[in-house]
């Protein structure tokens with residue numbers, strides 16, 4: 001299918017395979033996993049990253065856990081597997097898709113009697129397929145919001161096939177809108193410190209033949225001032241009940257610049273990213289990562305020895321700065337608590 005050639009997470013030959021995103025774009029290497037501790041390590045160390053991809057990976061991690069635990073203890077596997085759920089849940093704190101996927105797998109586990117691997121694998125594959133379908137739907141809904149004037153859009157981090165089951169959230173909208181000739185040019189923030197934009201988004205777009213121009217994260221406001229972009233389009237790791245959005249560090253900063261310059265802000269995320277249990281964004285746990293990521297670049301130290309660094313991986317953009325949240329259930333314009341609750345009650349379109 002057009003623009004859908006990359007798969008970061010694969011279940012093949014009874015194994016989980018993850019495309020090692022730390023090595024892209026220089027190397028395309030898949031690592032094979034057969035036990036949950038290593039899967040949790042892969043999420044923590046960002047072999048795989050991006051909220052929906054983390055959820056899909058954790059679901060396959062549960063399949064691997066069940067296979068090992070059931071083979072070792074056909075009677076006591078349910079007790080034993082709890083430790084694996086805890087290890088997977090402790091891998092990264094912000095993307096709620098991880099906890100959502102573990103809960104879904106837990107519900108299937110509660111209903112199985114006998115051999116658990118087949119039903120758990122079926123559920124993990126459903127989670128994976130549903131994510132791709134949600135992305136396709138969001139692609140259509142989000143693209144329809146973009147006027148057919150062929151201007152540029154700005155995106156932050158990587159929200160494409162690499163960050164999801166396939167196709168992408170914000171990058172899915174960009175793919176669909178490009179196909180409909182609504183977008184002529186994609187500007188991508190390089191996304192320090194991990195360079196998801198420079199390494200991953202640019203790699204995906206170049207592969208698809210979609211024109212991409214990288215900019216330093218601090219250049220976004222100047223780009224907007226020149227009138228080069230009509231929308232800032234981003235994904236999310238967790239959306240609170242009032243529409244506040246946690247996403248890659250730098251999103252908040254870009255959204256403030258967008259409001260000042262009359263550039264609209266679109267957040268694209270499946271409902272598996274919405275956490276209705278949190279009233280507002282101030283309750284979203286924000287992952288703090290190693291100072292070394294900021295003190296260096298590409299694994300090489302660059303900062304003055306002795307300097308410290310602050311490295312929150314995500315920030316929260318308040319709902320009032322967001323023009324539209326696009327999910328597979330529909331579009332919420334100028335999000336409020338009531339509009340979010342209504343959208344969540346809808347069936348998938």
Ligand SMILES: CSC[C@@H](O)[C@@H](O)C(=O)COP(=O)(O)O
Nearest residue numbers: 049050051157159163235236248
């Ligand atoms: C579809 S991806 C949405 C978000 O997960 C993405 O924008 C992001 O912030 C990813 O952060 P990462 O630290 O690379 O996992």
